[in-house]
Amino acid sequence: MLDPAGGSSALRRTLHQRGLRMTPQRQLVLDAVRTLGHATPEQICTEVQRAAPAVNITTIYRTLDLMERIGLVRHTHLGHGAPTYSEQEHQHVHLVCHSCGTVTEAATDLMDGLTRRLRSDIGFELDPSHVALSGMCSTCRETTPEELS
Structure with a gap:
């Protein structure tokens, strides 16, 4: 679960346990998912690019995939378009x-x-x-x- 204060301690801890680093891009993606609630990778990319214009959609997809594998976000298909992502604890x-x-x-x-x-x-x-x-x-x-x- 993500901590309400910053949301990054669970991610940082899990990444460290797997020998991975907390990068600014990963933090920006996590922050965007939290801010947007339900969002497609494209919407998350737009949000991230406000702070870091050089981050591309491929980085967003890879980061979302990693976060889903470690249980911090989940995706749902809400129709025929791209999946939407939200925090794992956001269940309904x-x-x-x-x-x-x-x-x-x-x-x-x-x-x-x-x-x-x-x-x-x-x-x-x-x-x-x-x-x-x-x-x-x-x-x-x-x-x-x-x-x-």
Whole structure:
């Protein structure tokens, strides 16, 4: 888990244990993930480049991959585009409106019934914090004629 004060002690400790260094680029990527909440690698790159214009997208992808392997961030596919990254501790179900693209967060316990059923019926262990459900948000449902929804 990341510490709330700076977010880098867990990363620094884990990197050191693996014989790796904490680089300014790694710190910038971690800071961007924390600042943005949910972000694609491209959005993270744009945020990082505000402080370090020379950092390229390849560095962002490599750093995100490393951080995911050591358990500090996770990715979720919220649709057809690039995955979004967030802190590992940031766990919830994503509700994606296929009409306007709004992403809403819902508590993972809403998936408890499905999680139990998948486990008992077919032996599948669902990670509800890594799920994106597609549908239509309440705003779009109110403004879309019933025959189109």
